[in-house]
Amino acid sequence: MTPTTSEASRYQQLRDHLNYLRLPDAAAALPTVLDQAKTEKLSPTATLERLFRIEVDATEARRLTGRLRFANLPSPATLEDFDYEAQPGVDPALIRDLASNRYLQTATNILLIGPPGVGKTMLAVGLARKVAEGGHRTYFTNAADLAARCHRAAIEGRWATTMRFYAGPACLVIDELGYLPLPAEAASALFQVVNQRYLKSSIIMTTNRPVTEWGQVLGDNTVAAALLDRLLHRSVVIDITGESYRLRDHQARTDNLRRTVQPATATLDRSPSGQFR
Numbered sequence: 001m002t003p004t005t006s007e008a009s010r011y012q013q014l015r016d017h018l019n020y021l022r023l024p025d026a027a028a029a030l031p032t033v034l035d036q037a038k039t040e041k042l043s044p045t046a047t048l049e050r051l052f053r054i055e056v057d058a059t060e061a062r063r064l065t066g067r068l069r070f071a072n073l074p075s076p077a078t079l080e081d082f083d084y085e086a087q088p089g090v091d092p093a094l095i096r097d098l099a100s101n102r103y104l105q106t107a108t109n110i111l112l113i114g115p116p117g118v119g120k121t122m123l124a125v126g127l128a129r130k131v132a133e134g135g136h137r138t139y140f141t142n143a144a145d146l147a148a149r150c151h152r153a154a155i156e157g158r159w160a161t162t163m164r165f166y167a168g169p170a171c172l173v174i175d176e177l178g179y180l181p182l183p184a185e186a187a188s189a190l191f192q193v194v195n196q197r198y199l200k201s202s203i204i205m206t207t208n209r210p211v212t213e214w215g216q217v218l219g220d221n222t223v224a225a226a227l228l229d230r231l232l233h234r235s236v237v238i239d240i241t242g243e244s245y246r247l248r249d250h251q252a253r254t255d256n257l258r259r260t261v262q263p264a265t266a267t268l269d270r271s272p273s274g275q276f277r
């Protein structure tokens with residue numbers, strides 16, 4: 001059946017409305033949805049719901065893509081890829097709970113502490129991804145980059161803007177505190193970032209240094225104490241003391257090799273807790 005002229009022009013008007021309102025996916029889906037309405041005998045409500053759901057789904061996907069682009073995640077890691085058997089120190093129930101993003105509501109911080117290679121960055125990336133998927137803004141950086149950016153901002157007179165930038169996301173990830181000692185002004189910038197987010201929005205921080213050594217890391221015991229005070233006041237601390245995932249295969253190969261070569265002394269140099277030195 002060919003549509004009457006008035007039906008055809010009304011259809012055209014409807015398409016124009018959708019385009020005028022910037023609903024391009026609904027506009028594109030209109031002919032299909034109208035056909036479905038006819039063949040499936042959909043009610044007007046069901047037809048409209050189907051049409052707008054298409055636009056809502058597309059908008060959600062676009063926004064998630066935007067949030068993930070902004071998030072600056074260094075890897076595609078997800079929490080689902082995390083192997084809990086390889087890292088018995090990490091409680092799957094705790095990570096599941098954190099994956100719900102509920103900690104954001106109380107501006108709770110997450111501190112991941114442990115030696116290199118145990119999955120701190122992977123967990124931080126996975127949690128940040130959940131934050132983005134949950135509809136919140138997150139930004140991933142590391143302590144050295146944050147310090148360098150604050151340093152440039154101070155020189156170029158953009159300090160306030162930069163501080164606002166770090167205050168913005170619902171969850172700020174600061175990776176790798178402690179790999180490089182921070183100069184005094186960097187420690188102070190880090191403190192200001194932590195301080196302005198205190199009790200307002202969450203920070204996920206990873207470090208390879210126990211908090212007792214943060215005085216050395218930050219080059220100042222008073223700054224370290226003040227920073228830890230704010231960071232830990234409302235926090236979840238995940239202390240990962242297990243073995244390096246990176247070195248796991250390497251270790252197995254070496255152990256095998258030693259077993260074949262020297263059956264009596266199949267050991268690597270490890271501390272009593274099982275950590276690599």
Ligand code: ADP
Pocket residue numbers: 077081082083084086087114115116117118119120121122123206245246
């Ligand atoms: P860290 O930040 O603690 O130094 P990473 O998160 O960078 O460690 O982990 C090192 C590598 O090992 C990464 O490729 C990471 O994906 C992988 N990895 C570490 N722990 C696990 C784990 N439990 N399950 C799966 N992959 C892991």
Ligand code: MG
Pocket residue numbers: 120121122175176206
């Ligand atoms: Mg790391």
